[in-house]
Amino acid sequence: MLPIAQELNRRDHRVTYVTTQEFAGRDVTCGVNVLVHDSCVAAAPSGGPGRCAGPQDPVLVEDTLDCAESIHAAFADDVPDLVLYEDSARITARLLTCRWKRPAAEVFPSFPGDFPAADGTPGSDSPAPAGDCVSGLPAGVRERLFSFVAPAANAGLSPDDFCTRPEPLSIALLPKEFQTDGYSFDGRVAFVGPCIPERRMDERWLPPKSGLPVVFFALDPELLESGPEFLRRCVDAFAGKPLHVVMSAGGHADAVREAAAPLSNVEVHEHAPRSVVLRCASAFICHADLNSVMESLYFNTPLVAVPSGERERAVADRMVELGLGVRLTPGAAEPRALVDAAAALVEDRETGRRVREFQRRARRAGGTRRAADEIERYLEWIYQP
Numbered sequence: 160m161l162p163i164a165q166e167l168n169r170r171d172h173r174v175t176y177v178t179t180q181e182f183a184g185r186d187v188t189c190g191v192n193v194l195v196h197d198s199c200v201a202a203a204p205s206g207g208p209g210r211c212a213g214p215q216d217p218v219l220v221e222d223t224l225d226c227a228e229s230i231h232a233a234f235a236d237d238v239p240d241l242v243l244y245e246d247s248a249r250i251t252a253r254l255l256t257c258r259w260k261r262p263a264a265e266v267f268p269s270f271p272g273d274f275p276a277a278d279g280t281p282g283s284d285s286p287a288p289a290g291d292c293v294s295g296l297p298a299g300v301r302e303r304l305f306s307f308v309a310p311a312a313n314a315g316l317s318p319d320d321f322c323t324r325p326e327p328l329s330i331a332l333l334p335k336e337f338q339t340d341g342y343s344f345d346g347r348v349a350f351v352g353p354c355i356p357e358r359r360m361d362e363r364w365l366p367p368k369s370g371l372p373v374v375f376f377a378l379d380p381e382l383l384e385s386g387p388e389f390l391r392r393c394v395d396a397f398a399g400k401p402l403h404v405v406m407s408a409g410g411h412a413d414a415v416r417e418a419a420a421p422l423s424n425v426e427v428h429e430h431a432p433r434s435v436v437l438r439c440a441s442a443f444i445c446h447a448d449l450n451s452v453m454e455s456l457y458f459n460t461p462l463v464a465v466p467s468g469e470r471e472r473a474v475a476d477r478m479v480e481l482g483l484g485v486r487l488t489p490g491a492a493e494p495r496a497l498v499d500a501a502a503a504l505v506e507d508r509e510t511g512r513r514v515r516e517f518q519r520r521a522r523r524a525g526g527t528r529r530a531a532d533e534i535e536r537y538l539e540w541i542y543q544p
Contacts (some may be wrong), residue, residue: 160245160250160266160268160354161356162354162355162356162357162526162527163189163243163266163330163354163527163530163531164176164189164191164243165189165190165357165527166527166530166531167531167534168189168190168191168530169190170531170535173192174192174326175191175192175193175194175224175239175509176189176190176191176192176193176194177186177194177196177230178193178194178195178196179195179196180195180197182323194233194283194390195225196230197314197396198231199387212471215310217296217297217300219515220296220300220304221300221303222305223254224254224303224307226251226511227251227254227255227258227307228307230251230255231255231258231259234259238259238261239259239261239535240261240262240538241261241262241263241264241537241538242255242256242259242262242263242264243263243264243266244263244264244266245263245265245266245267245268246265246266246268246269246272248268249265250294252265254307254308254353258307258308259427262313262326262327262537262541263326264326264327264329264330264533264534264537265325265326265328265329265330266329266330266331266530267329267330267331267332267348268332268449268450268472269448269449269470269473270331270333270338270339270449270470270473270474271329271331271338271344271348272325285411291296292423293530296350296402296462304530323418324471325347326347327347327537328347328349328537329347329348329349330348330530330534331348331349331350331351332351332352332353332354332449332453332531333350333352333353333449333451333453333524334350334352334517334520334521334523334524335350335524336481336517336520337453337517338350338479338483339477339480348531349533350371350458350524350530351519351524351525351526351527351529351530351533352453352520352522352523352524352525352526352529353453353454353456353457353521353524353526354526354527354530355420355434355454355457355527356434358432358434358435362432362434362435363432363435364405364431364432364435364436366439367403369403369423369424371385371401371402371403371424371476372401372402372403372442372505373402373403373404373405373436373439373440373441374397374402374403374404374405374407374438374440374442374443374444374501374505375431375433375437375440375442375443375444375445375460376393376405376406376444376497377406377407377431377433377443377444377445377446377451378390378393378405378444378445378446378465378492378497379409379467380411382446382467382489383465383467383489383492384489386411387408387411387414387415389494390406390408390411390414390415390418391414391415391418392494393406393497393498394415394418394419394422394425394427394492395418395427395494396494396495396497396498397422397424397494397498398422398425399422399424400423400424400498401502401504402424402498402501402502403424403425403426404424404425404426405426405428405431405436405440406419406425406426406427406428406431407428407429407430407431408427408428408429409429409430409431412427412428412429414429415495421449428536433451434452434454434458437454437455437457437460438458440455440458441460441461441504441505442460442461442462442463442501442504442505443455443460443461443462443463444462444463444465444497444500444501445462445464445465446464446465446466446467446471447462447464447465447466447467447471447472447475447478447486448470448471448474449470450480451473452464452475453521456483456514456517456518456521457518457521457522458518459514459515459518460514461483461484461504461507461510461511461514462478462483462485462504463483463484463485463487463497463501464478464479464484464485464487465481465486465487465488465489465492465499466486466488466489467489481513481517482509482510482511482513483510483513483514484504484514484516485500485503485504487500
């Protein structure tokens, strides 16, 4: 979401980005105001991020209220005109919009949820009513919850509104063609495609002088229930192959560099600048989070995807369905299999053709500028007579 915030800031909107200390420095470099809040709940443990799907954990509800109350206090004298939130923070954001009586727009970094049809028929994946979610909470927690949203009662809002109602505007960070049922969504969802961060001055990387095809490798071994030994075995598997491997090894970089030191075709970084490397890469080995997949396709790079969760499996399945790469299960993602898959992609002209075609679609979707345009149109619709 940072590129969207930066674009809005560039257009003279005052933007305050609520984030954790870990990411605050990056937000500051984008020129936006930052509100650091490390205790905010990132996602509900059941029913998906920020969705009601049955009885809720009282501790989770209280933590969410702690977060909402703290943010509310920080904006006590300067209530925002719009709340822009990512779906994992949906409940916290909805509590605030109800309390402030302000509009909101939702950003989906993965596939958007199942919206009701234009005639109001609920979608098949619609969350349960808020009443069902909170009915089992202790009386004190329920009282605190409804006390927080009580000032919104005069606006005609019910308790369900902070949990279940689709926003008048939602922004999906993928092109409509990547969504399986993309053309069934109405105008409330803007499929703007990838929003690519601007290259920072400290992001430097040079292509190899060897001229070998570049393979960008960014697998977290912990998500594969492994450790640095897995990365060292991957380095050994790439040794001597006609490929140049750029490995982003995170906290395992020091442990892996020793294995790569004798090799001229493998370089190891703690954090390689992804958008810079992808501009030159012929294949990207990664987990199938939508952000990585979209950025790879934006830069015309086919993928070897190793999904590590339900959402990532859905993204990888769609990627394979569209012929944009290959998928390996975590159990099958042995070093030799990864090398073979990457080498095959480099030579696969048909996959390359499909990736180039999808790149055109991804870029035509509009990206960051279209997202900002949609938000500005939404603000004009709400606030201008």
